[in-house]
Amino acid sequence: MTATTTTEPALLEVEDLVKYFGSVIALTGISATVRAGGVTCVLGDNGAGKSTLIKILSGVFRPDRGSYRIDGEPVQFSSPRDALDRGIATVYQDLAMIPLMSVWRNFFLGSEPTKGVGPLRRFDVASARKIVRAELAGMGIDIRDPDQPVGTLSGGERQSVAIARAVYFGARVLILDEPTSALGVKQAGVVLRYVAQARDRGLGVVFITHNPHHAYPVGDRFLVLNRGQSLGDFAKSDISREELTRLMAGGAELDQLAHELDRLGTAAPGPEPAPAG
Amino acid sequence: MTSAAPPVDERVAEISRLRRILVRPELGSVVGAIVVFAFFATQSGVFRSLDGVAIWLDPASTLGIMAVVIALLMIGGEFDLSAGVMTATTGLVVMILATEYGWNIWAAIFASLVVALLIGAFNGVMVVKTGLPSFIVTLSTFLMLQGLNLGVTKAITGTVQVSGLARAPGYDAAKSLLAGTFSLFGVQFRVAILWWIAVAAVATWVLMRTKIGNWIFAVGGNALAARSVGVPAAGTKVGLFMVTAGAAWLVGTINAVRFTSVQANIGIGQELIYIVAAVIGGCLLTGGYGSAIGASIGALVFGMAANGIVFAGWDADWFKLFLGAMLLLAVLTNNLIRRYAEEARR
Numbered sequence: 150m151t152a153t154t155t156t157e158p159a160l161l162e163v164e165d166l167v168k169y170f171g172s173v174i175a176l177t178g179i180s181a182t183v184r185a186g187g188v189t190c191v192l193g194d195n196g197a198g199k200s201t202l203i204k205i206l207s208g209v210f211r212p213d214r215g216s217y218r219i220d221g222e223p224v225q226f227s228s229p230r231d232a233l234d235r236g237i238a239t240v241y242q243d244l245a246m247i248p249l250m251s252v253w254r255n256f257f258l259g260s261e262p263t264k265g266v267g268p269l270r271r272f273d274v275a276s277a278r279k280i281v282r283a284e285l286a287g288m289g290i291d292i293r294d295p296d297q298p299v300g301t302l303s304g305g306e307r308q309s310v311a312i313a314r315a316v317y318f319g320a321r322v323l324i325l326d327e328p329t330s331a332l333g334v335k336q337a338g339v340v341l342r343y344v345a346q347a348r349d350r351g352l353g354v355v356f357i358t359h360n361p362h363h364a365y366p367v368g369d370r371f372l373v374l375n376r377g378q379s380l381g382d383f384a385k386s387d388i389s390r391e392e393l394t395r396l397m398a399g400g401a402e403l404d405q406l407a408h409e410l411d412r413l414g415t416a417a418p419g420p421e422p423a424p425a426g
Numbered sequence: 427m428t429s430a431a432p433p434v435d436e437r438v439a440e441i442s443r444l445r446r447i448l449v450r451p452e453l454g455s456v457v458g459a460i461v462v463f464a465f466f467a468t469q470s471g472v473f474r475s476l477d478g479v480a481i482w483l484d485p486a487s488t489l490g491i492m493a494v495v496i497a498l499l500m501i502g503g504e505f506d507l508s509a510g511v512m513t514a515t516t517g518l519v520v521m522i523l524a525t526e527y528g529w530n531i532w533a534a535i536f537a538s539l540v541v542a543l544l545i546g547a548f549n550g551v552m553v554v555k556t557g558l559p560s561f562i563v564t565l566s567t568f569l570m571l572q573g574l575n576l577g578v579t580k581a582i583t584g585t586v587q588v589s590g591l592a593r594a595p596g597y598d599a600a601k602s603l604l605a606g607t608f609s610l611f612g613v614q615f616r617v618a619i620l621w622w623i624a625v626a627a628v629a630t631w632v633l634m635r636t637k638i639g640n641w642i643f644a645v646g647g648n649a650l651a652a653r654s655v656g657v658p659a660a661g662t663k664v665g666l667f668m669v670t671a672g673a674a675w676l677v678g679t680i681n682a683v684r685f686t687s688v689q690a691n692i693g694i695g696q697e698l699i700y701i702v703a704a705v706i707g708g709c710l711l712t713g714g715y716g717s718a719i720g721a722s723i724g725a726l727v728f729g730m731a732a733n734g735i736v737f738a739g740w741d742a743d744w745f746k747l748f749l750g751a752m753l754l755l756a757v758l759t760n761n762l763i764r765r766y767a768e769e770a771r772r
Contacts, residue, residue, distance in 0.1 A: 230656045247647035259656035261637035
């Protein structure tokens with residue numbers, strides 16, 4: 150599945166990105182690539198710089214240094230709209246949808262289909278409804294009623310609709326900001342399935358998460374961030390799930406912690422049974 | 427993949443149909459309007475007669491025009507406290523240019539529109555650029571306009587009132603268009619009622635059937651999220667402030683032409699009445715939800731109650747008590763409806 154041997158330029162590529170906020174170095178020396186039909190996972194704990202990275206990728210921030218290339222061509226985005234126009238769609242964790250608006254209104258928000266001319270140009274509501282129903286069904290998303298407010302959808306359904314929207318609007322790169330972090334196991338599985346669907350349709354996916362167990366099954370490449378710096382960029386064949394988890398959790402620190410916990414356990418032999426519940 | 431749904435799902439679909447009716451933002455105002463009408467109709471024969479209807483539709487019309495655009499603005503997540511005073515500003519511009527400087531009334535009306543749009547653009551740009559709550563920005567506009575209205579009027583005319591518009595060139599045509607009457611079933615209705623219906627119809631069409639309407643809901647629901655999918659959030663908000671100012675121009679001009687004189691201190695306090703009407707019509711104070719038709723019905727409730735109390739032979743002072751109670755009831759209902767609409771089903 151990892152087609153990393155192609156010679157054509159990567160769909161999206163960043164090199165040596167640096168971003169400051171005043172005197173704070175938010176990111177430094179970050180490089181990553183995303184290929185069509187590949188999933189690049191960006192992992193890191195809170196404050197690692199994941200959000201800064203995706204905001205640069207999606208055109209919200211400009212990097213202070215470093216290069217950003219699409220199809221090998223350097224780009225500079227001044228707004229998320231610019232990034233969208235180049236086929237880079239971002240699905241934010243909490244900003245994906247507007248809760249009080251219906252599914253079909255959300256789906257077409259910002260890119261409404263219109264019909265009619267001049268002052269009678271209007272939102273083509275009938276075809277919008279039809280397209281939403283067809284697109285969601287095509288990705289295997291079962292929405293009871295496209296007229297229901299998005300607020301009545303579950304978290305997983307919301308993310309799935311947002312992904313379907315990005316795919317429909319011809320996104321070539323899909324950036325997913327923690328799509329599974331607020332979800333239960335089953336819901337997260339549903340979202341991961343749509344991530345895989347998008348990948349199989351030939352999109353490049355950037356999947357931001359702090360959960361290696363969500364990243365590993367679906368990812369091809371893993372970029373691990375810590376305190377604004379890269380701890381490494383691995384192909385799936387170069388790293389096991391255990392190593393990824395260990396790296397994520399701070400490697401040596403985790404060993405130390407495990408050791409300490411272990412000692413605590415053995416230091417109190419023959420303990421009273423812990424109170425149930 | 428519309429595979430055969432289990433019977434349980436069919437029941438869910440039934441509930442969601444009921445839910446769809448219940449979450450209509452206009453629902454509360456329609457119920458309110460029916461109750462208010464029924465109540466005063468039993469109290470007073472004049473109230474339910476066609477002449478009575480023409481009387482209580484009159485104050486509802488100008489209020490309705492403003493309530494509709496304030497509803498759009500509130501759906502877009504902003505307030506405009508300067509809207510009431512702006513109806514005086516626009517009226518005064520027409521009056522002063524047409525009476526003191528001898529302009530043709532149409533030229534004066536056009537100049538007044540330009541002034542209104544500039545004020546609206548100022549409000550909008552200030553809100554968008556500073557990120558301050560529109561409550562504060564338009565409160566300062568409200569105070570500044572209030573001062574300007576009095577100061578400029580006094581400086582030019584020496585009094586706090588401008589009158590004599592009937593002598594301005596072109597007045598008769600302007601009167602028939604803006605402040606005339608039309609006959610229906612043998613009863614004279616004010617032309618402003620037609621303006622109100624037109625504004626409400628256009629606003630509803632824009633809101634429900636154009637992409638700008640979609641943007642208005644979106645910037646009020648979550649401006650950041652809207653921006654991130656490419657909605658021009660700042661432009662939408664500035665546009666809404668300008669539309670509000672444009673409606674204030676329409677109402678200010680209608681009043682000026684109708685009464686042929688304008689007091690420099692009118693309009694103060696009206697801005698709150700507009701907001702009340704919009705809220706009775708189902709607008710959430712937090713934005714992102716509401717209806718132009720609802721706001722119209724809110725204005726209707728207001729007009730019926732204001733006149734109904736008089737027709738019923740009560741002291742008009744009771745009106746404010748009624749209004750306050752109505753507002754409280756509306757806010758509580760809206761909150762309930764919103765919770766129902768937003769409630770996640772897992």
